[in-house]
Amino acid sequence: MPIQKILIANRGEIACRVIRTAKKMGIKTVAVYSDADANALHVREADEAVHIGPAPSSQSYIVIDKILDAIRKTGADAVHPGYGFLSENPLFAAALEKEGVTFIGPPVGAIQAMGDKITSKKIAAEAGVSTVPGHMGLIEDADEAVRISASIGYPVMIKASAGGGGKGMRIAWNDAEAREGFQSSKNEAKSSFGDDRIFIEKFVTEPRHIEIQVLGDKFGNCLYLGERECSIQRRNQKVIEEAPSPFLDEATRRAMGEQAVALAKAVGYHSAGTVEFIVDGKANRFYFLEMNTRLQVEHPVTELVTGIDLVEQMIRVASGEKLSLTQADVKLNGWAIESRLYAEDPFRNFLPSIGRLSRYRPPVEGVQADGTVVRNDTGVYEGGEISMYYDPMIAKLCTWGETRAVAIDAMAAALNDFQVEGIGHNLPFLSAVMGQERFRSGRLTTAYIAEEFPEGFSGVAPDAASSRKLAAIAAVVNARVQVRATQISGTIGNHARVVGRDWVVKLGDDAHAISLSGTAEAEIVTFAEGGESVTVAGSWHPGQTHAHFVLNGERLGVKVDLIGSAIRLRLNGMDVAARVRSPRVADLAKLMPVKLPPDTSKMLLCPMPGVITSVAVKPGDTVEAGQTLATVEAMKMENVLKAERRGVVKRVAASAGQSLAVDEMIMEFE
Known part of the structure; x- marks a missing residue:
């Protein structure tokens, strides 16, 4: 029976994205919202909306019972989970099945198998998929994490088993970083996913992050829709993506695609999903990283080069339809780039920024005069608020062109036309990358930002x-x-x-x-x-x-x-x-004196709006360079603040649990 009404168990741009396709298909939609999202764009665009609780996602968007209550109130017969939140939670999918509500996603067994990063790697190895060396068992404490890391050989990647979106992920280059990274990853994983299990694997140097989009139905048909290059990342979170990859040749693309399909079939997968690989840029070898059993943030670039609406396909598969295309029907046309616009200040090491969007005017969407295409997926509007409670992404700006160079030029122009005021944001940084010769030549790795901006981003100086x-x-x-x-x-008198x-x-x-x-x-x-x-x-x-x-x-x-x-x-x-x-x-x-900025060298200022989760020192303590002073949590990320040099704490002005604004004092030194 065709789906009649979809409840979107999510918020922001992905909720708006699902609503757009549902409307095109003539399907009613239901939004859910927290206190912070009462006036959000996805609430405005849906046919119905249900309030589900306080602003923290742990009290609203990831509470299964509240989503089920919203389903019962509205009579929704299907749920699209978007990405993040409950999208890869097998308990949620099972609860919907018990309720008799269609889950627009994969079967519970596939979520359990692939959503758990440890289990998925074991299954991938059994299916003949190349995997990264690492420790797939659960790790009890920091001491064990250090021993395992040393045995694998540094550098290592410490990751949350239930993780995604860069949350609960750290790179460690020595024992001290492994110990600290283990605890931070556990804390972030518990906060973001309610699951603090951690595993460790070898970190591949000079890696490229390339993922394969798969699509399957309930009749055993499965195919791949090309790849996406997602190598430009910051804090393990993707910033710029493109399809296809400037690195892959057709033979490697086919090999990765066939392995991705084999893995999907091994777990009886249906719906849209993504198999992620780390590719060794030197040896041209690829290793399975993880499978995301959901729609990916960067799915628009695949849609632009294939002409396939992935959300529509997910809905049709969930309704019991067979795929209407075969692998031979999948053609990659042109090139697409996606830039993620984040509420993060690149001039402050990309720290989160919150506040009101006093100006929000994206570029004109659609086919442009030169034949390129501009698409902007967003969940905000001018005058709206960027909250500290959720992911800092404001929009996903995408461009399409017949060649990679044309798509990049179109992106550069679109970024110049994008107006955002009222908060810190990364538009200047994205524009800077589009103009770099290294990016334009396609020489990408996941260390791109660290290598190209080793001292951080300070803007582009005009030549x-x-x-x-x-x-x-x-x-x-x-x-x-x-x-x-x-x-x-x-005029004054007769004089203009x-x-x-x-x-x-x-x-x-x-x-x-x-x-x-x-x-x-x-x-x-x-x-x-x-x-x-x-x-x-x-x-x-x-x-x-x-x-x-x-x-x-x-x-x-x-x-x-x-x-x-x-x-x-x-x-x-x-x-x-x-x-x-x-x-x-x-x-x-030329004769005017220059005003000097105030001296804040003896203060630790809060680098972003957030909540102090811990203060590690007290007045009178002597601290050494690199010593942890305090921890700030903002937008689901834990940020450890460390001493830049030796000193004595004179005064501590903030305490655990306190919310601070940017540049508000945490402590002062003698």
Whole structure:
């Protein structure tokens, strides 16, 4: 019998994603929501919504009885779990089966077999799938974790058996890191999944993270839909994904796909699922990592290159339909890139950020004028709140092009057009990656971010060519602001205010003397040094926060904000404050003193909004460099704060259980 009403046991963008396909299929939808999500987008978009409890997911989204109550209240005959929360919980799937409600996912046995990372590796080995060396048994305590790690050989990966999404995962390079990582992984695993079992495996150096999308029905048919490259990760959490992989050849793709299908068939799998592999970039060998018995966050890139709606297929399979396609029907067309927009501040080592989205304006979706495609999966809206209780992902921005280079260029343009204000976010970082030669050439590993940004991300410094482009745009923006001012002020007597044509544009340490000519529709900016002229066209006017400028035929999407006397311009990961002055004022500005920032070197400040879970020192204690001072939990991640140098604790201002804002003091040193 066809499914009539689907309850989505999830929130955010994935709930909105499922609702979109259900509506297309003519199926009613039910949203569930916590106190924090009362005004969430998925609640607005569903046909019905049921409140299920307080903000913490442990009291709402992962409480099976509350989901079952919502099903009974609404008469939903099917549940889509999305990803995370209860999506890989066999007890939930079994409870739905007992209730007579269709689970839009795999059978309970497959979830039990593959959802447990330890069991799945044993089954994979028995099925002839290549696996990573490691200890698959349960580990009782930190001492045993250290012994096992040393016997495997460092580096090792410490992982939660029930884990996913980078939660409960640590890399250890020595005994001390293995001991600390074991405890942190257990804590995160218990908090996120209610299951603190841990296992350890060898960490493959120079690895690529490549996964195979599988799809099966209840009649034994199973096929693979190509691969996704997910190597660019931060804290073991994927940041940028693409399909297909720039690394795989057809023979390796087929071998990985066939092994993935064999594993799925070994556990009687149906629905959509993903088999993840670690691929040795040097030896071109691949090893089974885990199987995710659910829809993946990065599934849109597979949909874009195959033309297959995975959520629709999951619903049809759950309804008892046979797959309407065979392996021979699966064709990979073009290239797709996904950038995950996170509420994380890249300038603060990607620490979580919360608050109100004072501006949220994604790029225009759909087929673009050049034939590329833009897609944005999101669960937020302008004016909405980013909560500290859930995953920090705001949106998944995807682009498609006929080639990888075209898809990357489309992504760079889409990121430039994406406006987000009110919180810290990683848009500048994503833009920076799109412009890197290493990324564009496809030389990826899971250590990409650590290797390319060893000192953290501090923005993109404009090169000489970019500095001139930004200076030209700033000059035109300033001219339009000045003209606007004359229109407001009018004339004094018989004299109208005249806007000058000679200016000095200051960008950081660069100063560009320029002159303006041409028309308002096409300003000509001439640089005194070298005599170069740039024609700048664009429809920007005061009050707009984004505009497209065309510089000598090159189209650039630029974020523009007027902040005091400065013009803030953001483009391709660059963020500059341009000051446009008359030549005389520019000369006087050189004489102004520089204001120094306050000294916070003797304070430990909370690097993100979060809850202090523990304070490890007290006033009067002498601490050494590297010693743990406190632990902060934010957005389901545990962050250990350590001393940067030797010192004596003067005062402890925060205690365990206390919620702190960013930069709020935790302790002070003598």
